[in-house]
Amino acid sequence: MATASPPAEPEKLTKKALTADHPTWCPGCGDFAVLAAFFKVLEKLQIPHEKIVTIAGIGCSSRFPYFVNSHGMHFIHGRALPLATGVSLSRPDVHVFAFGGDGDGFSIGGNHLDHAARKNVNITYVIMDNFVYGLTKKQTSPTSPLGYKSKTDPTGAIDRPINPMKRLVSGGASFVGRTHAAQVKHMMEMFERAIRHNGFSVVEVLSECVVFYPGAFDQGNPRKGGEFNLIEEKQYDNTPEDEERHDVTDEAAAYAIANLPFPGKFGVFYQEERPTKNQLEQKWIDSTREKVGSATAAQLIQQRFDSLK
Amino acid sequence: MSAPATSAPKNEADNNPSSSNPQVDLSNAVIRFAGDSQDGIQTIGGFLAKLAGRSAREVMTYMTIPSTISGGPSIFQVHLGSGEVLSAGDEADFLVTFYQHSYNDHIASLRHGGVCLYDTDHVELPEDRDKDITYVGVPITSTTIEALGGTARDRGKNLFVLGLVCQIFRLKRDKLIEIVERQFGRKGEDVLRNAMLAFDAGFSYQIGDIFSDAYTLREGTSADTHRITTDGNTAIVFGLLAGGVRFGAGYPITPWSTIMEQLRSELPKYGGMFVQAEDELAAVSMAVGFSFSGHIAVTGSSGPGLSLKMEALSYATMAELPLVIINVQRGGPSTGLPTSVEQSDLMQAIYGSHGDCPRIVIAPKNVQDCFYTALEACQLAKKYSVPVIVLTDQALATRIEAFREPVVDEVVIEPELDLETRGEDFKPYPLDGETRHAPPGTPMAGGKYPVVTGLEHDEWGHPSSSPELHQKMTIRRREKIKAFAEEIDLPEIFGDEEGDVLLVGWGSTWGPIREATIRARSQDRSLSSIHIRYVNPLPNGLETLFARFKHVIVVEMNDEGLYGNGQLATLLRARYCDPKIRSLCKTDGLTYRVREILKGVDAIVAES
Numbered sequence: 001m002a003t004a005s006p007p008a009e010p011e012k013l014t015k016k017a018l019t020a021d022h023p024t025w026c027p028g029c030g031d032f033a034v035l036a037a038f039f040k041v042l043e044k045l046q047i048p049h050e051k052i053v054t055i056a057g058i059g060c061s062s063r064f065p066y067f068v069n070s071h072g073m074h075f076i077h078g079r080a081l082p083l084a085t086g087v088s089l090s091r092p093d094v095h096v097f098a099f100g101g102d103g104d105g106f107s108i109g110g111n112h113l114d115h116a117a118r119k120n121v122n123i124t125y126v127i128m129d130n131f132v133y134g135l136t137k138k139q140t141s142p143t144s145p146l147g148y149k150s151k152t153d154p155t156g157a158i159d160r161p162i163n164p165m166k167r168l169v170s171g172g173a174s175f176v177g178r179t180h181a182a183q184v185k186h187m188m189e190m191f192e193r194a195i196r197h198n199g200f201s202v203v204e205v206l207s208e209c210v211v212f213y214p215g216a217f218d219q220g221n222p223r224k225g226g227e228f229n230l231i232e233e234k235q236y237d238n239t240p241e242d243e244e245r246h247d248v249t250d251e252a253a254a255y256a257i258a259n260l261p262f263p264g265k266f267g268v269f270y271q272e273e274r275p276t277k278n279q280l281e282q283k284w285i286d287s288t289r290e291k292v293g294s295a296t297a298a299q300l301i302q303q304r305f306d307s308l309k
Numbered sequence: 310m311s312a313p314a315t316s317a318p319k320n321e322a323d324n325n326p327s328s329s330n331p332q333v334d335l336s337n338a339v340i341r342f343a344g345d346s347q348d349g350i351q352t353i354g355g356f357l358a359k360l361a362g363r364s365a366r367e368v369m370t371y372m373t374i375p376s377t378i379s380g381g382p383s384i385f386q387v388h389l390g391s392g393e394v395l396s397a398g399d400e401a402d403f404l405v406t407f408y409q410h411s412y413n414d415h416i417a418s419l420r421h422g423g424v425c426l427y428d429t430d431h432v433e434l435p436e437d438r439d440k441d442i443t444y445v446g447v448p449i450t451s452t453t454i455e456a457l458g459g460t461a462r463d464r465g466k467n468l469f470v471l472g473l474v475c476q477i478f479r480l481k482r483d484k485l486i487e488i489v490e491r492q493f494g495r496k497g498e499d500v501l502r503n504a505m506l507a508f509d510a511g512f513s514y515q516i517g518d519i520f521s522d523a524y525t526l527r528e529g530t531s532a533d534t535h536r537i538t539t540d541g542n543t544a545i546v547f548g549l550l551a552g553g554v555r556f557g558a559g560y561p562i563t564p565w566s567t568i569m570e571q572l573r574s575e576l577p578k579y580g581g582m583f584v585q586a587e588d589e590l591a592a593v594s595m596a597v598g599f600s601f602s603g604h605i606a607v608t609g610s611s612g613p614g615l616s617l618k619m620e621a622l623s624y625a626t627m628a629e630l631p632l633v634i635i636n637v638q639r640g641g642p643s644t645g646l647p648t649s650v651e652q653s654d655l656m657q658a659i660y661g662s663h664g665d666c667p668r669i670v671i672a673p674k675n676v677q678d679c680f681y682t683a684l685e686a687c688q689l690a691k692k693y694s695v696p697v698i699v700l701t702d703q704a705l706a707t708r709i710e711a712f713r714e715p716v717v718d719e720v721v722i723e724p725e726l727d728l729e730t731r732g733e734d735f736k737p738y739p740l741d742g743e744t745r746h747a748p749p750g751t752p753m754a755g756g757k758y759p760v761v762t763g764l765e766h767d768e769w770g771h772p773s774s775s776p777e778l779h780q781k782m783t784i785r786r787r788e789k790i791k792a793f794a795e796e797i798d799l800p801e802i803f804g805d806e807e808g809d810v811l812l813v814g815w816g817s818t819w820g821p822i823r824e825a826t827i828r829a830r831s832q833d834r835s836l837s838s839i840h841i842r843y844v845n846p847l848p849n850g851l852e853t854l855f856a857r858f859k860h861v862i863v864v865e866m867n868d869e870g871l872y873g874n875g876q877l878a879t880l881l882r883a884r885y886c887d888p889k890i891r892s893l894c895k896t897d898g899l900t901y902r903v904r905e906i907l908k909g910v911d912a913i914v915a916e917s
């Protein structure tokens with residue numbers, strides 16, 4: 001294998017260095033803004049370039065890894081999270097980011113979402129929710145609102161959509177945030193907090209599919225006459241206003257906000273510190289290694305062979 | 310590091326079947342215990358197997374387990390021999406029946422002239438019983454209860470019977486006790502004391518003089534002094550560990566579960582981890598994640614679970630990622646016969662995924678080979694950057710054999726993560742060379758980072774839908790497997806190099822086919838056999854072997870299908886277009902008996 005010595009001084013991580021192929025998304029697609037915000041946050045955090053790993057399933061939004069110049073994998077539909085789990089658990093030295101759409105995450109990958117959440121695997125997961133299947137050209141998605149006319153519901157969607165925030169909180173995600181692709185600064189704040197969170201952190205971004213669901217999120221966009229209402233989080237400043245503010249560790253309060261009618265509120269719905277699967281597994285490994293006196297593989301196998309005689 | 314040996318060291322008599330009758334009773338005994346699953350007959354069967362392993366005897370066990378949890382009829386059969394033991398035995402020489410139902414169901418498995426030991430507390434002999442059989446009634450239940458002081462209900466019956474067997478076959482009492490102590494000592498003093506009381510009660514029980522010297526089992530002749538005794542699933546676990554697997558993921562299903570359970574406990578000792586995933590889709594995806602991260606990774610399942618892994622396995626072929634997949638075959642389709650044996654996943658293993666999806670499939674022949682096959686799977690996966698499926702089965706998974714201890718220093722690999730900077734010329738899929746990967750964390754001198762994809766791609770891994778490229782890359786993925794086929798030795802013929810009948814087998818039918826060959830030849834019949842370990846790709850040149858025989862009969866535990874051929878037979882016919890290739894198939898969920906094979910061969914030969 002051809003090798004070269006690494007540059008002496010790690011280069012500064014810039015948007016330029018992070019830019020790969022020009023995105024193949026339709027002009028105006030909300031996902032462009034998500035990518036731009038991601039670049040800016042990485043620039044700010046200066047994670048070593050080779051330690052960034054972007055992972056996705058299948059969908060328009062799931063093409064994300066091709067547009068980021070980093071180690072990455074474009075996997076199969078719905079399975080980005082178990083794949084990312086494999087990377088995160090076996091490589092504590094890298095930062096694992098998963099990207100995908102509403103179909104990829106809540107429908108075909110729904111079971112994995114619950115389990116990555118309850119296990120609190122250290123992954124940052126960005127869901128670009130456009131309320132529709134974009135790549136396969138306008139079928140109903142699990143977040144399509146009732147009445148949405150798609151190719152699979154020509155007279156309007158009849159199945160109740162899921163509530164992503166409730167789903168994520170009840171699943172056990174330890175950081176749950178919601179933002180809007182038209183609000184780049186807020187989006188960046190959510191990404192940064194999600195990345196800094198130790199555990200399974202998820203950000204749902206309302207990201208418009210301008211082709212199959214134009215205007216879907218105008219109600220949450222002040223420039224389109226909508227309202228972008230933020231969750232006010234507790235400051236713990238002993239003021240009477242603080243009583244009214246949201247305690248991010250309060251699950252029931254998170255539910256109450258999640259129940260608000262569309263477009264609802266944006267910000268951090270829920271956050272808790274609890275041990276990650278990464279930490280719990282490592283603890284078991286460490287205590288086991290200690291018990292076996294850091295024996296080599298050959299010694300360990302020999303011991304077992306001896307017990308089979 | 311020298312390349313580790315991945316095939317088992319050869320046995321003395323390897324290709325020279327002796328014409329001696331394998332059923333000589335002095336050197337060979339088949340003991341069947343028939344009771345309920347909660348009676349602990351597996352435990353004493355295991356002790357006998359271990360004793361055989363320590364006494365230079367060959368051994369093979371066979372058991373049936375009810376698929377219900379709360380017990381039910383169960384048997385454990387131990388075939389002990391001082392020479393080569395190739396099957397669990399067609400017929401029992403010695404049958405122990407704990408209940409009336411055990412007696413009723415299993416008395417037919419006893420050979421004429423055999424001995425039936427029965428519990429007089431539970432079994433009543435019928436009037437019209439076979440007069441050729443020696444019946445020995447022992448009040449097993451009440452004597453055990455008495456020996457244990459009357460409080461212990463009927464637990465300990467198994468050890469009482471072990472004591473009886475030790476007495477009857479004049480086994481080495483001290484060696485056996487050592488094994489019992491090792492097992493029960495861990496469970497506390499009381500448990501061990503009760504076990505020994507029951508054992509000694511059986512050992513000193515006055516049976517009378519029915520048993521003469523004829524029942525003294527001859528000492529073993531195995532030249533191997535260092536031998537281990539274990540089951541196929543455990544052998545696979547050690548093969549994987551030796552092969553450098555440190556990460557894996559799976560979802561429970563019988564009979565695969567005991568592999569994942571053991572890996573879950575073993576891997577942390579090695580600094581690794583086995584994850585219980587939410588389903589098989591997640592399990593294989595996590596394993597792909599481990600592999601992408603630069604590790605040798607394993608996942609596994611049994612038939613239904615393998616089906617669920619198929620989409621991701623196609624991905625692994627497309628992205629050329631190394632991965633080891635263990636599939637422990639059971640009776641199918643669907644939930645089928647979860648605790649019975651079948652070889653009906655061959656086509657699924659080779660062709661089960663969408664798209665043109667070449668991969669390697671290897672099948673172990675016995676418990677020892679489970680170790681070496683798993684080990685080799687790790688090496689092949691890495692060498693060819695491809696998924697490798699190990700196709701074992703329920704019979705191998707659960708049966709116990711003794712075999713020569715692998716030399717740890719020759720086989721164990723300490724895996725290393727290669728995060729060395731990759732040069733500007735990094736090209737993962739060169740059309741004219743080996744696959745390379747750059748796992749996350751690898752600095753890229755050229756500043757361009759690789760994105761691994763399931764889309765068709767060029768040599769640099771960039772997605773491309775160029776028709777010409779898809780053709781070229783399809784060829785690339787196929788040719789590297791064909792290159793491996795070039796490396797595979799032609800199987801050796803067991804028996805004469807030419808003649809009337811050539812039996813062809815794969816997987817766990819190896820033993821019964823070999824024994825059938827020996828038996829047929831002792832009857833002066835012209836019959837030879839070959840065993841195919843590499844089922845995909847097949848070795849090249851099989852046609853040269855087939856040409857030397859009048860009949861080529863493929864013996865498999867799967868259905869003959871719509872066109873009269875089992876799964877391997879179908880592949881061989883497709884490859885060689887030779888109508889001489891015929892099939893002997895069955896799907897009763899049981900391993901082949903030697904006489905079943907010989908009868909089947911007679912029928913096929915007669916009709917052609």
Ligand SMILES: Cc1ncc(C[n+]2csc(CCOP(=O)(O)OP(=O)(O)O)c2C)c(N)n1
Binds near residue numbers: 058100130134
């Ligand atoms: C196993 C499998 N089933 C179906 C598909 C087809 N498919 C690709 S993307 C997609 C839906 C994508 O929707 P979403 O995840 O919301 O992503 P978007 O394109 O809207 O960003 C479907 C059904 C597939 N690739 N694989």
Ligand code: SF4
Binds near residue numbers: 025029210
């Ligand atoms: S189809 Fe919709 S989601 Fe897909 S790229 Fe175009 S605008 Fe974006």
Ligand SMILES: [Mg+2]
Binds near residue numbers: 059133
């Ligand atoms: Mg979508």
